[in-house]
Structures are given as structure tokens and as C-alpha cells.
Amino acid sequence: MEKKNLDWANLGFTYRPIDYRWQTRWHDGAWEEGGLTTDPDITLSEAACVFHYSQSCFEGLKAYTTKDGHIVTFRPDQNAERMQNTCRRLEMPPLPKETFLKALDETVKANAAWVPPFGTGASLYIRPVMIGSGPQIGVAPAHEFLFRLFAMPVGSYFQGGVKPIRIQVAQYDRAAPRGTGHIKAGLNYAMSLYPTMEAHRAGFAENIYLDPSTHTYVEETGGANVLFVDKDNNLIVPKSNSILPSVTRRSLVYVGEHYLGLKVIERQVKFSEVKDMKECALCGTAAVLAPVGMIHSEDGDIYFPSGMDKIGEISGKIRETLLKIQSCEIEAPEGWIRRIL
Numbered sequence: 001m002e003k004k005n006l007d008w009a010n011l012g013f014t015y016r017p018i019d020y021r022w023q024t025r026w027h028d029g030a031w032e033e034g035g036l037t038t039d040p041d042i043t044l045s046e047a048a049c050v051f052h053y054s055q056s057c058f059e060g061l062k063a064y065t066t067k068d069g070h071i072v073t074f075r076p077d078q079n080a081e082r083m084q085n086t087c088r089r090l091e092m093p094p095l096p097k098e099t100f101l102k103a104l105d106e107t108v109k110a111n112a113a114w115v116p117p118f119g120t121g122a123s124l125y126i127r128p129v130m131i132g133s134g135p136q137i138g139v140a141p142a143h144e145f146l147f148r149l150f151a152m153p154v155g156s157y158f159q160g161g162v163k164p165i166r167i168q169v170a171q172y173d174r175a176a177p178r179g180t181g182h183i184k185a186g187l188n189y190a191m192s193l194y195p196t197m198e199a200h201r202a203g204f205a206e207n208i209y210l211d212p213s214t215h216t217y218v219e220e221t222g223g224a225n226v227l228f229v230d231k232d233n234n235l236i237v238p239k240s241n242s243i244l245p246s247v248t249r250r251s252l253v254y255v256g257e258h259y260l261g262l263k264v265i266e267r268q269v270k271f272s273e274v275k276d277m278k279e280c281a282l283c284g285t286a287a288v289l290a291p292v293g294m295i296h297s298e299d300g301d302i303y304f305p306s307g308m309d310k311i312g313e314i315s316g317k318i319r320e321t322l323l324k325i326q327s328c329e330i331e332a333p334e335g336w337i338r339r340i341l
Helices: 049-053 076-089 097-110 186-190 193-201 247-259 271-276 313-326
Strands: 021-027 035-037 056-058 061-065 071-074 123-132 145-154 165-169 206-210 218-221 225-229 235-238 264-267 279-284 288-297 300-303 337-339
Touching (some): 056 076, 056 186, 076 097, 076 123, 076 247, 097 145, 218 235, 225 247, 247 264, 247 279, 247 288, 247 313, 279 313, 288 313
Parallel strands (some): 165 288, 235 264
Antiparallel strands (some): 021 035, 021 145, 056 123, 061 123, 071 337, 123 145, 206 218, 225 235, 225 279, 279 288
16 A cells, blocks of 8 residues: 655645545444545534533544554553443433444555655544533433544654653643543643633643542543652552543553553642652643643742653653554554554
8 A cells, every 4th residue: 555645754744635534423322333434524513512511522543554554553442441431421322433444444445545654654534423412402412423443643742752842830720639530521721721821821731630638649641641650660540530541651561560560650739749750741642642841830940850851761761662562563463453454
């Protein structure tokens, strides 16, 4: 399969419509068979529930070209299950896992020429999304839903690739104590947009949020989980009931423990402890693992010993190992790699 003629090394992380996407609708209590379409646009009623009551959720995952020319995806069953959990919390009909995987396989196969070549540092980013598409004026769930899976080739999420970023402690709450922080609902991201733009205007790449109850413990950023490495080279994983269970974070933690022999400690992390950490990084599907060099807070700036010039030693090893697993250069744990072509 001849690849598209793109500048793969300089794509950036932006929307780019490609040839095919996959769609199905839920109505009368069941999902349609669904299939591929070339139309990038969606037509909806002005009364669609998504416009009024934000009934929407999404996922994010990637497809890669391996060194031997195959196209694979990474742990898509986990995304399918997380989307089902999100749907249940939002009174949306969970999409069967087999339908999710069928949509994924067919979309990637149809767009194989758009999957970046091996070694370019780029990937095919895949966005499954579900919305309440039926008209609904009273405050209630929609009676009709639309699921669509589309994709686009992307580069690094943060400008500068793996160069350490500067972030700040948010002056806002990301999620309520018993709210929806643990699911991938569109509404969680809508409320983060203003704080995120405020951070950008102040010269920071992201916000780091503290727990909404006491503003004492580290939660996550607007679009990624957080990991730390302490002075004893232990991998510290912040624990909370209101952060998103990231597939990438779980995978990095497994890699750290089982491939690199690190001690993993999952616990609540007080922000007052952060100044004593050796390394800090953000992780998620889009960024994979992005090093943090500095955190700004009202009490002063925290600079990590790993510095502002390059990724920390431990973070770098974890990131590199996971990327090699995803591209099949290193053998993956059973079930992690789904070969499509």
C-alpha cells in the first residue's frame, strides 16, 4: 500500500479529513448495522440532545505502521470497555465491543494509505464519538444516538516533541467529588477549555488540577494523567476516584514494573510532596508521555531535577519501551496488539 505524500515528520496534532469514516445509529432500542461513509459532515436536528444537555462521549486511540510493514492498534478493547462505562454513566446505550472493534478495523483498513510510515514519529489518531442525536427539549436522555469513528494522521501533541513543558496549578476544579471525572464525557473537557486557554495565555502548556474537596492532592491535567518518579526511582501514580482511568497510564505503569523492574506505588499524592519528586510527566493517548520541567503555583515555582532541556532518565526509558511495544519492536504482553493489516 503506497502511503500518502505528506510531510509526516511535521504533521502537528490537528484535524485532517481523510477518505473514510464509520457510522451507526441507535433508535427503536437497537443499533443499526452501520458501515463506512465518505461524508465528513453530520446533519442533526436543532433540538438534538447533544446541543442542549451535552449528552456526548468519546475515546482516543492510535494505529501504527510496524517495522515489518504491518498496521496495528494498541489495546482497543480497553477503549471499547471504557466507552461502555462512560455510556452507562450518561444514560447512553453502550456500543457492543465487537461493533467498536469492527468499526475500528474497517476504518483503518480503508484508510491504510493515511497511516504514517514506520520511523516518522507520527501515527493515525482514531476518534470514536457518540452523541445524543435525537431531538430532546425536556431534561432527559435522547431517544436516538449516533456513533461515529473517524481518524487522521498526527504528530506530537505538544509542540517540541518530548522537550519538557511548563504547567501551572489550576485555580479551578476539573470535576466534582462525586461527578463525572472518572469517565470520558465531552462535558468534562468543555469546562476545562477556559482554564486551559488562561494557562496558554500565561505561557503554560497545561493546568494541573488538585482534588476538588480539599485542593490538597494531585489529580490530573485537563487532558492527561500525571506520573511522578521519586528520589528513590519509584514510579508514583496519583490515586483518586475522580480522574480518568487512562489506558496509556495503565500501560506505562505495567511497562515500568514488568519491563524495567521499577517499584510502582499508587497512592494519593499531596501537592506539597511534588517539590521533592525527581521527575514528572503527563501521559495519555495523544501525548503518550510528555515530560514536565516546571510547575507554577501561588506558593512558587517547582523545577524538577530532570531539568528543562530533556526528558528524565526514568520517564524516557518508560516512554521509549512503550513506543517500541506499540510498534512491535519489543514483544508485547498478550492481547495488547491488534493487527489490522
